[in-house]
Amino acid sequence: MFERLLPHMRVNTVYDIQLDELYAKGVRGIITDLDNTLVGAREALATPELVKWLDRVRDRGFKVVIVSNNNETRVSKFAKPLDIPYIHAARKPANKSFRKALAVLGLPAEKTVVLGDQMLTDVLGGNRMGLYTILVTPIAPADEGIMTRVNRRIERIALSRLRKKGLWYEGETK
Helix, strand or coil: CHHHHCCCEEECCHHHCCHHHHHHCCCCEEEECCECCCECCCCCCCCHHHHHHHHHHHHCCCEEEEECCCCHHHHHHHHHHHCCCEECCCCCCCHHHHHHHHHHHCCCHHHEEEEECCHHHHHHHHHHCCCEEEEECCCCHHHCCHHHHHHHHHHHHHHHHHHHCCCCCHHHCC
16 A cells, blocks of 8 residues: 555755656656645745746756645746746545646646645655656755644655565665
8 A cells, every 4th residue: 555655766955856867768747736746835936046947947848837735826936937837736646636647747647747745635646647756855845834744644654664665775766
């Protein structure tokens, strides 16, 4: 059961993702979470470093869509200045938001990755849809809301079980 929470890849930040390797594997789309994946949960706008990274992503030929469980005000304020399409109130890990994101990208699951900081929303939802999942270390865990904190407790239980089965090692992030 907990195996569905295993990402295909783990990285410390989005900047650690080898974009050329993804492109060589045929990936053309990125579905990304917002809070604690791209910026801290209380950061209203993209950092200059993130803007440069997103420019590199698009210059390499990737399409990007933000899929967030947060409200429209939060997500639109972040995404519109960057000219990135978004899906708010996504209710991840529900399949519907991931299907919508694939439609926005105009790509099949096998050509798309999911970036996110939560195993119970981003990774589980992406894995259920057959997407390649990349787990990012949360940027600012202290700023997380109550539901995310509940999810983090469940994640700790899952990680304990995965470690016991030999499926999770601490030093795996790239």
